[in-house]
Amino acid sequence: xxxxxxxxxxxxxxxxGVVTAGAALQEAAxxxxxxxxxxRSAGPQIRGxxxxxxxxxxxxxxxxxDELASINQIIGASWGGVPALTATSGPGLSLMTxxxxxxxxxxxxxxxxxVMRGGPSTGIPTKSEQSDLDxxxxxxxxxxxxxxxxPVSIGDCLFATQWAVALAExxxxxxxxxxxxxxxxxxxxxxxxxxxxxxxxxxxxxxGAEAAAYxxxxxxxxxxxxxxRPGGAGGQYTADGLEHDEAGVPSSRAADxxxxxxxxARKLECHDYGEHWAVIExxxxxxxLAWGSSVPPCREALERLREAGKPARLVAMRLLSPxxxxxxxxxxxxxxxxxxxxxxxxxxxxxxxxxSFDLPGEVRSLHRPGPLPIRPAEVxxxxxxxxxx
Amino acid sequence: MSVAAQKRYTAKDFKSAVKPIWCPGCGDYAVLNALAKAxxxxxxxxxxxxxxxxxxxxxxxxxxxxxxxxxxxxGRALPLATGLKLARPDLTVIVTGGDGDGFSIGGNHxxxxxxxxxxxxxxxxxxxxxxxxxxxxxxxxxxxxxxxxLTPEGTGVNPFQPLAIGLAxxxxxxxxxxxxxxxxxxAILLExxxxxxxxLIQVLSPCxxxxxxxxxxxxxxxxxxVDFTEDxxxxxxxxxxxxxxNVGKVLYRGSRPAYAHERPARATSLAELEREFSL
Numbered sequence: 209x210x211x212x213x214x215x216x217x218x219x220x221x222x223x224x225g226v227v228t229a230g231a232a233l234q235e236a237a238x239x240x241x242x243x244x245x246x247x248r249s250a251g252p253q254i255r256g257x258x259x260x261x262x263x264x265x266x267x268x269x270x271x272x273x274d275e276l277a278s279i280n281q282i283i284g285a286s287w288g289g290v291p292a293l294t295a296t297s298g299p300g301l302s303l304m305t306x307x308x309x310x311x312x313x314x315x316x317x318x319x320x321x322x323v324m325r326g327g328p329s330t331g332i333p334t335k336s337e338q339s340d341l342d343x344x345x346x347x348x349x350x351x352x353x354x355x356x357x358x359p360v361s362i363g364d365c366l367f368a369t370q371w372a373v374a375l376a377e378x379x380x381x382x383x384x385x386x387x388x389x390x391x392x393x394x395x396x397x398x399x400x401x402x403x404x405x406x407x408x409x410x411x412x413x414x415x416g417a418e419a420a421a422y423x424x425x426x427x428x429x430x431x432x433x434x435x436x437r438p439g440g441a442g443g444q445y446t447a448d449g450l451e452h453d454e455a456g457v458p459s460s461r462a463a464d465x466x467x468x469x470x471x472x473a474r475k476l477e478c479h480d481y482g483e484h485w486a487v488i489e490x491x492x493x494x495x496x497l498a499w500g501s502s503v504p505p506c507r508e509a510l511e512r513l514r515e516a517g518k519p520a521r522l523v524a525m526r527l528l529s530p531x532x533x534x535x536x537x538x539x540x541x542x543x544x545x546x547x548x549x550x551x552x553x554x555x556x557x558x559x560x561x562x563x564s565f566d567l568p569g570e571v572r573s574l575h576r577p578g579p580l581p582i583r584p585a586e587v588x589x590x591x592x593x594x595x596x597x
Numbered sequence: 598m599s600v601a602a603q604k605r606y607t608a609k610d611f612k613s614a615v616k617p618i619w620c621p622g623c624g625d626y627a628v629l630n631a632l633a634k635a636x637x638x639x640x641x642x643x644x645x646x647x648x649x650x651x652x653x654x655x656x657x658x659x660x661x662x663x664x665x666x667x668x669x670x671x672g673r674a675l676p677l678a679t680g681l682k683l684a685r686p687d688l689t690v691i692v693t694g695g696d697g698d699g700f701s702i703g704g705n706h707x708x709x710x711x712x713x714x715x716x717x718x719x720x721x722x723x724x725x726x727x728x729x730x731x732x733x734x735x736x737x738x739x740x741x742x743x744x745x746x747l748t749p750e751g752t753g754v755n756p757f758q759p760l761a762i763g764l765a766x767x768x769x770x771x772x773x774x775x776x777x778x779x780x781x782x783x784a785i786l787l788e789x790x791x792x793x794x795x796x797l798i799q800v801l802s803p804c805x806x807x808x809x810x811x812x813x814x815x816x817x818x819x820x821x822x823v824d825f826t827e828d829x830x831x832x833x834x835x836x837x838x839x840x841x842x843n844v845g846k847v848l849y850r851g852s853r854p855a856y857a858h859e860r861p862a863r864a865t866s867l868a869e870l871e872r873e874f875s876l
Contacts (some may be wrong), residue, residue, distance in 0.1 A: 270679070289684070314669075400871070447667045458660065458668075
């Protein structure tokens with residue numbers, strides 16, 4: 209089947225203006241061969257950003273009626289064989305979560321970009337905050353393994369989003385990309401990004417076997433099983449949000465449930481995420497651990513600390529979930545002090561790290577809500593007076 | 598058309614070996630049979646057809662067929678099918694479900710699917726009850742139905758009028774049929790599938806377990822006295838004045854073209870788009 213190039217995009221209401229990161233996101237989409245985008249929101253991701261830029265190469269545009277529709281539209285498009293993405297902001301992510309779970313259960317690759325703003329509820333539209341980390345990682349009901357990726361700078365929106373598309377496609381799972389207003393609506397001058405090529409691809413069932421022999425959810429060593437594309441003879445199956453057996457037939461048997469839960473978890477656990485999981489800079493026994501738009505102020509603080517004779521290293525996590533505790537342990541080898549930096553009132557990132565990783569030495573948490581940005585001076589203040597060995 | 602498409606199919610070619618979970622006497626068995634018959638007459642091979650559904654007894658249909666199926670979450674079959682059809686216009690996409698799935702939790706999508714007019718066929722098996730959850734009033738249940746423990750005095754709420762609302766929202770093809778007449782149903786399903794744009798087909802499909810009084814439907818339904826109209830105002834008047842039991846005919850055929858919002862390209866390559874960002 210020749211894939212038709214369609215951009216199915218959704219434009220929300222909102223103001224005008226060119227948005228560097230929004231445009232970067234759209235380009236990442238096109239570069240990743242991602243052809244379908246649906247969204248419905250008036251959040252920061254759409255105001256003058258990608259909505260205007262996305263269908264640059266032509267295609268079909270559909271404005272969804274709500275986020276429940278946009279997430280299901282991209283699930284339908286992707287299930288049909290066309291990689292698909294939608295973008296939203298916090299409340300929209302809340303609306304989408306049930307169907308993101310459907311993409312987990314039915315094993316349909318989709319990408320959801322959440323450009324975060326202050327919450328809960330309508331919160332502070334549209335000012336920056338990093339407080340959707342909890343829902344992005346833990347917000348789906350049931351045991352629902354999925355990917356959470358965050359760009360570490362405006363320029364990185366291109367790489368991180370394209371990587372998220374590649375991971376979603378390869379692992380047949382939903383990926384949430386967490387940006388925030390500071391990334392999504394700021395302008396920056398960046399070097400022309402190189403061309404990224406990811407080996408990861410969707411494993412497509414090419415047919416050949418008897419129809420009765422094809423098992424969409426076959427238990428495999430990697431957890432990934434070939435995905436038939438509608439139109440392909442012999443691949444017919446029913447994708448299902450109900451628990452199912454290997455053939456996709458609904459099943460409430462304990463053995464099927466355990467086998468499919470294991471399969472879906474194994475896909476993400478077995479994958480080699482390589483070096484892209486984080487950006488690591490500098491050296492020292494003090495480490496700054498941050499993600500998303502908290503990274504640039506940490507980077508500047510790193511400079512100031514170096515000038516003050518306090519060398520430190522920065523670990524900017526791009527892959528937030530699944531957790532990579534061994535990789536982080538290696539990145540923090542020799543570290544005796546860790547400062548966790550984030551823009552959330554309750555310290556969501558710090559709590560997540562405490563629950564899923566081992567942090568060495570003494571750990572401090574610098575966390576506070578938006579909308580005011582974390583400043584490099586705050587980071588420097590947080591480590592001031594911290595006795596260095 | 599492929600060589601395979603010229604093969605002559607029978608209804609059996611469109612059924613799977615999976616045994617339905619439905620109660621004996623459920624109207625949905627006949628809908629499954631009529632759908633399989635309609636697809637055989639359509640003549641496309643099973644792999645070129647997709648059936649998308651939400652949650653409920655009738656939403657189990659995809660797995661009972663031999664075509665590609667997607668059994669999604671409650672109320673979201675229409676947007677899922679919309680995304681599929683826009684991404685893959687080469688496929689025949691059919692949406693199946695019940696009155697609760699389509700008109701309660703999925704009500705907003707129903708309105709927008711009608712007005713958007715993507716080339717889909719939406720078959721709603723209406724039994725005026727939530728059967729899978731053991732008998733609660735649905736949006737199409739009469740206000741004085743006292744059969745539910747949840748609303749023993751009735752809901753007191755007027756029923757949703759799916760066809761009148763669908764017509765007002767812009768559905769391009771509107772029909773009502775009865776599961777007790779499978780041949781007529783198959784003919785109407787086929788007509789709906791062939792009609793461009795959004796086709797809405799309400800099937801009166803009794804739930805004799807939780808609405809045993811619906812066994813009377815076979816005596817109550819009558820063949821609609823007039824043929825279809827292309828005049829939406831006339832169709833609306835007929836729908837607003839009938840008692841819901843005029844079946845077996847197409848009520849309205851519209852001529853709106855199916856949704857296609859082609860966006861002109863402003864660049865022919867990514868490199869060209871990238872140049873827009875350079876300083």
